[in-house]
Amino acid sequence: MKILVxxxxxxxGSHTCILLLEAGHTLVVIDNLxxxxxxxxxxxxxxxxxxxxxxxxDIRDETAMFxxxxxxxxEAVIHFAGxxxxxxxxxxxxxxxxxxxxxxxxxxxxxxxxxxxNMIFSSSATVYGDPQTVPITEDFPLTxxxxxxxxKLMVEQILSxxxxxxxxxxxxxxxxxxPVGAHPSGLIGEDPNGIPNNLLPYIAQVxxxxxxxxxxxxxxxxxxDGTGVRDYIHVMDLAKGHxxxxxxxxxxxxxxxxxxxxxxxxxxxxxxxxxxxxxQREIPYVVSERRPGDIAECWADPAxxxxxxxxxxxxxxEEMTTDAWRWQSRFPNGFEE
Ligand code: NAD
Ligand code: UD1
Numbered sequence: 001m002k003i004l005v006x007x008x009x010x011x012x013g014s015h016t017c018i019l020l021l022e023a024g025h026t027l028v029v030i031d032n033l034x035x036x037x038x039x040x041x042x043x044x045x046x047x048x049x050x051x052x053x054x055x056x057x058d059i060r061d062e063t064a065m066f067x068x069x070x071x072x073x074x075e076a077v078i079h080f081a082g083x084x085x086x087x088x089x090x091x092x093x094x095x096x097x098x099x100x101x102x103x104x105x106x107x108x109x110x111x112x113x114x115x116x117x118n119m120i121f122s123s124s125a126t127v128y129g130d131p132q133t134v135p136i137t138e139d140f141p142l143t144x145x146x147x148x149x150x151x152k153l154m155v156e157q158i159l160s161x162x163x164x165x166x167x168x169x170x171x172x173x174x175x176x177x178x179p180v181g182a183h184p185s186g187l188i189g190e191d192p193n194g195i196p197n198n199l200l201p202y203i204a205q206v207x208x209x210x211x212x213x214x215x216x217x218x219x220x221x222x223x224x225d226g227t228g229v230r231d232y233i234h235v236m237d238l239a240k241g242h243x244x245x246x247x248x249x250x251x252x253x254x255x256x257x258x259x260x261x262x263x264x265x266x267x268x269x270x271x272x273x274x275x276x277x278x279x280q281r282e283i284p285y286v287v288s289e290r291r292p293g294d295i296a297e298c299w300a301d302p303a304x305x306x307x308x309x310x311x312x313x314x315x316x317x318e319e320m321t322t323d324a325w326r327w328q329s330r331f332p333n334g335f336e337e
Pocket of ligand 2: 230
């Protein structure tokens, strides 16, 4: 199939491109490189021994999107492009809505014009807000607590309204839990700008000596060890979920929603311990205040994805931490050359 991948130079996009190429798909990747480097795509081609077309462009450029879809006879779009820093989204909300919502609208207009009706969208477990219970199923109430989360929810709504208005569309909403890890080659991985906000990249930078110690944000949550519990999922499992969704839902009209998680929660201290084991180093830490907006626990019920997509996560904590460490130790400065 001929697929347009937006944001394909980024963390999840680049890992997904590997599996798409390996499955024989033809890829046109567009990315404005606002949060990534083109080197990630060179590595994707090195790993797979196959080539893809990369165009540096912005999804808000409707004309460019339309022309690319037309000239490459695109059949489906996998839409990763977006801004994703929760804290930053509260400081510059207009940029977040412009990029994530405005960008998606431009992309959808180009798709309509080019008559491409298959869309797979990167949503997030953040759309469940602070869930009343765990595990979380797809029919839980939806809400948001920050502009990033609202932008995901708004795009979900726009895609749902579009599908309802024109039933030939196939719209797939993938709600990711906490993606971690890297391709087992160690050639690509997560490369956050500045000091990481997320737990695993932070721990990895403590392990490599770029940061002094981990701050554990609160140890008085109502969880077994008092620290926050999340559903960490290996990025290669997540990538596999995209392939499954593409194969199942392309030209299968409807609105399809899936949790992509493992169904298993781990605490901050469990993650720290697992990483220390993988890298054979101490990870010093202090307990600090809770981070505003954080919830106690969050993990998926992945049964629907298993049933409808025949997909489930296969990689455990050991692979997540070992693969993250291989990438971090091989390239301590990420894609910086
Ligand atoms: P990422 O920042 O590594 O990748 C996003 C890519 O999109 C980057 O390469 C960036 O340069 C590009 N981009 C941003 N705005 C663009 C625009 N206007 N035009 C073209 N390219 C643009 O992030 P990621 O972790 O790979 O996340 C991919 C998607 O998954 C995002 O939509 C994100 O919100 C969503 N998501 C991520 C997580 C996570 O923890 N990583 C969790 C849930 C959902
Ligand atoms: C964050 C985002 C969420 C996004 C998700 C996916 C916030 C508030 N939420 O979720 O919208 O969908 O990433 O990537 O940013 N922790 C520490 N010390 C640290 C960093 C994190 O103790 O230095 C703890 C947190 O309190 C939390 C857990 O580690 O309990 C995971 O945090 P993080 O990796 O930031 O992910 P989420 O908060 O789940």
